[in-house]
Amino acid sequence: xxxxxxxxxxxxxxxxxxxxxxxxxLDVDCPDDYAELDSVFVEQKGQLVPxxxxxxxxxxNKAVVTFEELxxxxxxxxAGCDLWLPLDLxxxxxxxxxxxxxxxxxRVVDEEKGDIGTIRSIIEYPAQPLFQIMKNDVxxxxxxxxxxxxxxxxxxxxxxxxxxxxxxxxxx
Numbered sequence: 620x621x622x623x624x625x626x627x628x629x630x631x632x633x634x635x636x637x638x639x640x641x642x643x644x645l646d647v648d649c650p651d652d653y654a655e656l657d658s659v660f661v662e663q664k665g666q667l668v669p670x671x672x673x674x675x676x677x678x679x680n681k682a683v684v685t686f687e688e689l690x691x692x693x694x695x696x697x698a699g700c701d702l703w704l705p706l707d708l709x710x711x712x713x714x715x716x717x718x719x720x721x722x723x724x725x726r727v728v729d730e731e732k733g734d735i736g737t738i739r740s741i742i743e744y745p746a747q748p749l750f751q752i753m754k755n756d757v758x759x760x761x762x763x764x765x766x767x768x769x770x771x772x773x774x775x776x777x778x779x780x781x782x783x784x785x786x787x788x789x790x791x
Contacts, residue, residue: 620660620667620669620703620705621667622662622667622703624705624706625660625667625703625704625705625706626703626704626705626706626709626718626720627646627701627702627703628643628645628646628647628653628659628702628703628704629643629644629645629646629647629680629701629702630643630644630646630699630700630701630702631643631661631697631698631699631700631701631702632644632681632698632699633698634691634694634695634698635683637691638685638691639685639686639689639690639691639693639694640683640684640685640694641683641684641685641686641694641697641698642681642682642683642684643681643682643683643684643702644680644681645677645680645681645682646680647680650677650679650680650681650682651677652710653675653677653682654675654677656672656675656704657671657672658670658671658672659672659702659703659704660702660703660704660705661697661700661701661702661703662700662701662702662703663697663700667703670686670687670689671686671687671688672684672685672686672687673685673686673687706720714771715765715768715769715770715771717771719741719743719748719763722738722741722750722776722778723738723739723740723741724737724738724776725737725738725776725777725778726775726776726777726778727750727752727761727777727778727780728777728778728779728780729779729780729781729782729787730769730779730780730781731781731782731787732782732787732791735752735754735759735782735787735791736752736753736754736755736757736759737752737753737754738750738751738752738778739751739752739753739758741763742760747762747763747764748762748763749761749762749763750762750763750778754790754791757790757791758790759787759790759791760790761780761782761786761787762783766781767780767781767782767783768780769781
């Protein structure tokens with residue numbers, strides 16, 4: 620399994636107790652969706668290594684986890700490692716909701732300007748993420764916010780937007 624086939628779930632933050640348990644920080648919108656998790660991939664030296672979960676207790680974005688057949692010393696060594704899950708375990712989203720990795724390569728159509736290009740990536744800034752849209756060799760940055768995104772057409776891989784007045788004119 621490679622990182623390209625997975626999504627980032629969170630991080631092992633520290634050991635917990637003396638029986639080899641660990642604390643996970645779950646960097647997801649709905650941590651309770653992972654209450655029945657039976658395994659994860661732990662990134663070690665650039666490789667994703669599968670670990671099977673014996674017990675998981677979630678409280679907010681944190682979880683206390685016991686891996687199968689892991690000594691306390693081995694658990695302690697995993698502190699700071701990133702956690703990954705296969706992309707096919709992501710819940711299916713509907714309406715105007717999407718995963719950032721899902722829309723790379725999609726066309727973007729503005730209500731006023733029409734087809735403005737293809738999403739190359741989503742730049743995640745602290746204030747708000749931005750679509751990085753390429754039209755020929757021109758980069759267009761559009762905020763990824765509900766007020767801008769009008770609808771999605773998953774079948775045709777197209778996002779319909781209403782960009783703020785004058786924004787696209789700054790780039791074209």
